[in-house]
Amino acid sequence: MKTFNVPVIYRSPLISAIKQRRKQQDKMKKDFSPTELDFGPVRFLLARHFGFCYGVENAIEIAFKTVDENEGKRIFLLSEMIHNPQVNHDLQSRGVEFIMDTSGKQLIPWEDLKPEDVVIIPAFGTTLEIEAKLQSIGIQPLQYNTTCPFVERVWNKAEQIAGKNYSVIVHGKPKHEETRATFSHSQSNTPTVVVKDMSEAQQLAKFIHGTLPKEDFYSMFKGQYSEGFDVEKDLQRVGVVNQTTMLASETQAIADYIKQAMQDKYQLNETNISDRFADTRDTLCYATNDNQSAVTGMLEEAADLAIVVGGYNSSNTSHLVELCEEKLPTYFISSADKIDNKNEITHYDFHHHQELYTQNFLPNKETVNILLTSGASCPDAIVEGVIRKILSFYGMENAADELAAHM
Incomplete structure (x- = not known):
C-alpha cells in the first residue's frame, strides 16, 4: 500500500515499531488478537489495527503540501479536514480557515471568497451543490481535493446501481459531512x-411492504429523502450503501434486513433477489472493518x-467506544491531557454529548490491565502519549523508550 508524507509530529517510534512487527508476523491480517505491552504494574493490550487509515494519511499529505505550495495565498477548508482536533488545530495555526463547521453552518460567507483563493475539500468529500x-465563484473545486478514495468508491457504487434502475438507501448519520456528500452524489x-x-x-421496510400509509414516510424521513421521492415506485428496486465510518456489522445487518423485506414482498430467493436488491457489500471501508474487528479481538482478553x-x-471512533462499552468500563478521551492523574x-x-469526570478509574491492584485503541483519524503520537502518561503514574517514564529500542 502507498506510503504518505505525514508530518513527523504525528508519528510514534514505539507504535510504528509495534505495527511493523505485527505486519511482518501477520501479512494477511487474519490475526486480530491484541499486542501485549507488559510493564509489570500496568499491562496494555493494544488493538491489532488502529490509528491513521489510508484516507486520513492521504488527506493530511495533500493538505499540508497545499499549505506549503501556496505561501501568501488565502487558504480555506470547507470544514474540518478530519475529525481530530490536533490535526485541525495544526492546519489553523498555519493560517487555514474553515468555511463551515461540521454541521454545515456557514462560518465564512461565500461572498467573501475570491477566485484566487485556495479551497481544500476535506476527507469526507462534499456535495455537488457546494462544488x-x-x-460559480471562479474556484476549481477539485484542485485541492482530499476526499477519501473509499468514500468515492461508495459514490461510484451508488452511481453504478443507479444506472441499473435501483434506488439507493444510505446507512449513515444524516447530518454527518460524509453522509451529506454521499446523499448529494x-x-x-x-x-x-x-x-x-x-x-x-x-420502519422503511414497512413502507416496502405497504403496511404503513405512504404519507407517513414524508414526515418520518423528513430531510432524509431526495426531492420527488415516490414511496410506491422508488422502493421497488433498492441497494444499500453506507457512510464508511459506520459500524460495519450494523450496515450489513441493515442490508440483510432490507434484502429480506424485498424477498418477502416479491416472493424471491437467492437466485433472483438481484431483480429487486443490489449487492453492495464492497462499499464497506477496509479500515472501518479492520479497526472494529481488532476491537472485537481485543475484547476477548x-x-x-x-x-x-x-x-x-x-x-468511527465512537463506534469503537460502543463496542468496548458492551464489555467493560470505557473511557473515550481526545488526548493524554484528559488523564489528570492516577485517580x-x-x-x-x-451518547449525551458531554464530558464526564471520573475518579478512581485505575483500579488499585497488583497489575492493571488496559485495553487501548484509537480512531482512524487519531495520530499514533497521541496514543503513545497516553501510554507514557499512565506509565508515569507508576514511576516508569522511560519504559516506553526502552521497549521501542528493543522492538
Whole structure:
C-alpha cells in the first residue's frame, strides 16, 4: 500500500515499531488478537489495527503540501479536514480557515471568497451543490481535493446501481459531512433515502411492504429523502450503501434486513433477489472493518478497563467506544491531557454529548490491565502519549523508550 508524507509530529517510534512487527508476523491480517505491552504494574493490550487509515494519511499529505505550495495565498477548508482536533488545530495555526463547521453552518460567507483563493475539500468529500457554488465563484473545486478514495468508491457504487434502475438507501448519520456528500452524489442519479440505524431501516421496510400509509414516510424521513421521492415506485428496486465510518456489522445487518423485506414482498430467493436488491457489500471501508474487528479481538482478553482515543466528533471512533462499552468500563478521551492523574480522568460521553469526570478509574491492584485503541483519524503520537502518561503514574517514564529500542 502507498506510503504518505505525514508530518513527523504525528508519528510514534514505539507504535510504528509495534505495527511493523505485527505486519511482518501477520501479512494477511487474519490475526486480530491484541499486542501485549507488559510493564509489570500496568499491562496494555493494544488493538491489532488502529490509528491513521489510508484516507486520513492521504488527506493530511495533500493538505499540508497545499499549505506549503501556496505561501501568501488565502487558504480555506470547507470544514474540518478530519475529525481530530490536533490535526485541525495544526492546519489553523498555519493560517487555514474553515468555511463551515461540521454541521454545515456557514462560518465564512461565500461572498467573501475570491477566485484566487485556495479551497481544500476535506476527507469526507462534499456535495455537488457546494462544488457548483465554488465553481460559480471562479474556484476549481477539485484542485485541492482530499476526499477519501473509499468514500468515492461508495459514490461510484451508488452511481453504478443507479444506472441499473435501483434506488439507493444510505446507512449513515444524516447530518454527518460524509453522509451529506454521499446523499448529494447519489440523488443526482437516482431516488435516495438515508437511514441512520436499524430502527429506521425497520420502519422503511414497512413502507416496502405497504403496511404503513405512504404519507407517513414524508414526515418520518423528513430531510432524509431526495426531492420527488415516490414511496410506491422508488422502493421497488433498492441497494444499500453506507457512510464508511459506520459500524460495519450494523450496515450489513441493515442490508440483510432490507434484502429480506424485498424477498418477502416479491416472493424471491437467492437466485433472483438481484431483480429487486443490489449487492453492495464492497462499499464497506477496509479500515472501518479492520479497526472494529481488532476491537472485537481485543475484547476477548481479560481486562479492567478500555481507553479509546480520538476526536469527540469522530464517527468511527465512537463506534469503537460502543463496542468496548458492551464489555467493560470505557473511557473515550481526545488526548493524554484528559488523564489528570492516577485517580482522575475527564472523558467523553458521546451518547449525551458531554464530558464526564471520573475518579478512581485505575483500579488499585497488583497489575492493571488496559485495553487501548484509537480512531482512524487519531495520530499514533497521541496514543503513545497516553501510554507514557499512565506509565508515569507508576514511576516508569522511560519504559516506553526502552521497549521501542528493543522492538
